[in-house]
Amino acid sequence: MSSIAERIAASGTSNAIELRGVTRYFGALAALTDITMSVRPGERRAVLGSNGAGKTTLLNCITGDFFPTFGTVRFFGEDVTTLPPHERIRRGLRRTYQISLLFSRLSVRDNVYLACRGVSRGRFSFIRTRARDAIMQSVEELIALVHLESVADRLVEELAHGQQRQLEIALALAGAPRFILFDEPAAGLSPAERRDLVAILTALPSHIGYIIIEHDMDVALRVVESVTMMHNGRIFKEGAPHEIQADPEVQELFLGSGHA
Amino acid sequence: MALEQTIETDSLTLPQAQQAGAVSRWVHRNAAILILAVLLLILPAVAGPFILDQIVGWTMILGMIALSLMFLCGYGGMVSLAQMTVAGVSGYMIAVFGPSSLPSISLFWPWWVAAPVAILIAVAFGTVVGALSARTEGIYTIMITLALATAFFYLTLQNWPIFNGFNGFTTIPAPHFLGVNWRAPIPFYYMVLFFAALSYAAVLYISRAPFGLALQGVRDNPRRMEAIGYNVTAHRVAAYAFAALIAAVGGILLVWQNNQISPYSVGVNAVINILVIAVVGGITHPIGAFIGAFIYVILHTFALDALVAVGLDGRRFQLLIGLGFVIIVLFSPDGIVGIWRRLRARARTSGGGNPL
Ligand SMILES: Nc1ncnc2c1ncn2[C@@H]1O[C@H](COP(=O)(O)OP(=O)(O)O)[C@@H](O)[C@H]1O
Ligand SMILES: [Mg+2]
Numbered sequence: 051m052s053s054i055a056e057r058i059a060a061s062g063t064s065n066a067i068e069l070r071g072v073t074r075y076f077g078a079l080a081a082l083t084d085i086t087m088s089v090r091p092g093e094r095r096a097v098l099g100s101n102g103a104g105k106t107t108l109l110n111c112i113t114g115d116f117f118p119t120f121g122t123v124r125f126f127g128e129d130v131t132t133l134p135p136h137e138r139i140r141r142g143l144r145r146t147y148q149i150s151l152l153f154s155r156l157s158v159r160d161n162v163y164l165a166c167r168g169v170s171r172g173r174f175s176f177i178r179t180r181a182r183d184a185i186m187q188s189v190e191e192l193i194a195l196v197h198l199e200s201v202a203d204r205l206v207e208e209l210a211h212g213q214q215r216q217l218e219i220a221l222a223l224a225g226a227p228r229f230i231l232f233d234e235p236a237a238g239l240s241p242a243e244r245r246d247l248v249a250i251l252t253a254l255p256s257h258i259g260y261i262i263i264e265h266d267m268d269v270a271l272r273v274v275e276s277v278t279m280m281h282n283g284r285i286f287k288e289g290a291p292h293e294i295q296a297d298p299e300v301q302e303l304f305l306g307s308g309h310a
Numbered sequence: 311m312a313l314e315q316t317i318e319t320d321s322l323t324l325p326q327a328q329q330a331g332a333v334s335r336w337v338h339r340n341a342a343i344l345i346l347a348v349l350l351l352i353l354p355a356v357a358g359p360f361i362l363d364q365i366v367g368w369t370m371i372l373g374m375i376a377l378s379l380m381f382l383c384g385y386g387g388m389v390s391l392a393q394m395t396v397a398g399v400s401g402y403m404i405a406v407f408g409p410s411s412l413p414s415i416s417l418f419w420p421w422w423v424a425a426p427v428a429i430l431i432a433v434a435f436g437t438v439v440g441a442l443s444a445r446t447e448g449i450y451t452i453m454i455t456l457a458l459a460t461a462f463f464y465l466t467l468q469n470w471p472i473f474n475g476f477n478g479f480t481t482i483p484a485p486h487f488l489g490v491n492w493r494a495p496i497p498f499y500y501m502v503l504f505f506a507a508l509s510y511a512a513v514l515y516i517s518r519a520p521f522g523l524a525l526q527g528v529r530d531n532p533r534r535m536e537a538i539g540y541n542v543t544a545h546r547v548a549a550y551a552f553a554a555l556i557a558a559v560g561g562i563l564l565v566w567q568n569n570q571i572s573p574y575s576v577g578v579n580a581v582i583n584i585l586v587i588a589v590v591g592g593i594t595h596p597i598g599a600f601i602g603a604f605i606y607v608i609l610h611t612f613a614l615d616a617l618v619a620v621g622l623d624g625r626r627f628q629l630l631i632g633l634g635f636v637i638i639v640l641f642s643p644d645g646i647v648g649i650w651r652r653l654r655a656r657a658r659t660s661g662g663g664n665p666l
Contacts, residue, residue, distance in 0.1 A: 113537060114536075115533065115536075115537065134536065134541070135536040135537050136535075136536050136537075136539050136540055136541050136542075139536075139537060139538060139539040140539050145537055147534070147537075151531050151533060151534040151537070152530075152531065152534065153526065153527045153530040153531055153534070154530050154531075155526065155529075155530050156523070156526055156527065156530060160523055160526075163523065164523060164524060164527045164535075164538060164540075165538045165539075167520050167523075167524070168524075168535070168538035168539030168540050169538070169539045172520055173520060173521075173524060173539070173540060173545075174520070174521050174524075174545070174548060175519060175520040175521060176515075176516055176519050176520075176521050177519055177520075178515065178518050178519045178520075179519075179520065221534075221538060224538065225539075
């Protein structure tokens, strides 16, 4: 682990996310092949591609859910390739999951509380948090942000699918994120909830960058400034949203055929 | 001016009224446990030594050891079969460091040195068990902890210099201090009640503290816990250490009560009994450990006579316990606590449907 001074110095000049030659095998299957990409701090990027293109695996390699077979991952200049996920989260990385990963036998409030506590001190504390402690204010704010106030005391397993997706997003916004990875956050949301999602994304402070995987072009292209197209585990094209939309190859592969 | 005063007094009395409301709500919600506490406190006034020692005292000690499993399993999702072994380690260590009938092994340290040292060693052992099994899940946790428990059983059986082989230790006295013989039935009862109540309250309190909530998060979804900043392995190991503390205290009390410890005390039978107690009582709430222990103690104490009375072989009481286990697990996977919860929920809904 590098010193804090080094980290600060590095983060001033580096990309938020920098991947070099990231390759990931599952047995003989190459889910990712030689991915090299960089995302600036504050940049908002969409990753598009058909099912099985390797988008989720890409996020897993960035968070450390899976380690890359080859290649390096840098987060604000620091080599985090072999750091466990919780260390990356504590450095300001966040993510949501395509298939909700929540704490089903805890209440919505406890779920959000755990996310807020996870990126602060006192994770091992034996002293209960009181309602007037500062952390509870952040918890209530996050619950309000995703409109779950009315079900805050309900167990997560009792929530509707759309509400679970909202909670999934809230967990990724806890603390002071520097960069967020959203894996198909709009999947399963109603049109109204989609509008809320777009509002949340556009209202994020400008220093917070993100990568969003999204099949819904209406959502994706409205909230990003750059796009990475993936196909068969490789990067296929990068560019601004209008360039990607106009690209004939892309249209043939994705947009026209209704895959994306 | 007058208006201002009214507002002021209002804003003063309102929180107080709310507080009084909160207190009465708390009492109402915890009525059952408060009644139980009062009954336990006054029990020595009405019950003889047999009830105090062999029924309620034993229940509370076994309950503490089962509670340590409940904490790991109910909150952490980790089924450790080594909790009786942790209790056994502290039990053996109190015999080794304190007095016993074996001056060639026992060091005869005073209880206030021997007991903390025994607890420390048992907690270290429990933490090592945790470190070895924290990266496993489900059936693998059960297997590795059972293997460790079995290994310790054979160690005590075959090692003579420290564990005195299959004879174990006898005449291990509970302490005398403050002019009290703490092995006399009533003082011993209150000592056990104190530690059982303390463990129970601590587990209940910690279940809503960051440490306990995070443990429940680890139970529900370890991968997501990593992805929101928790070191899951460290959290699991810490849970084993805390559970070991409760089991270790229970182990010393068990040895002081029985006045002896031998390999049989940490054998596979004893290990499985703790699992049965925790499951029958219900692992979703700390009280389940004590309910399960009470049922076990009652069966263990009276089933023999009951079986003989109906003309069966008294030694079959283990069969009765096993049968009870199967029935409970089949009909209520969350044990007696689960049955109690469902009955209460039903009473509440039928009460709500009543137009009066
Ligand atoms: N844990 C895993 N084990 C085995 N194969 C996997 C695993 N995760 C993903 N894959 C495979 O890797 C490829 C890419 O998957 P994924 O990254 O989920 O694609 P996308 O998110 O773009 O739909 C797929 O062929 C998928 O079957
Ligand atoms: Mg995916």
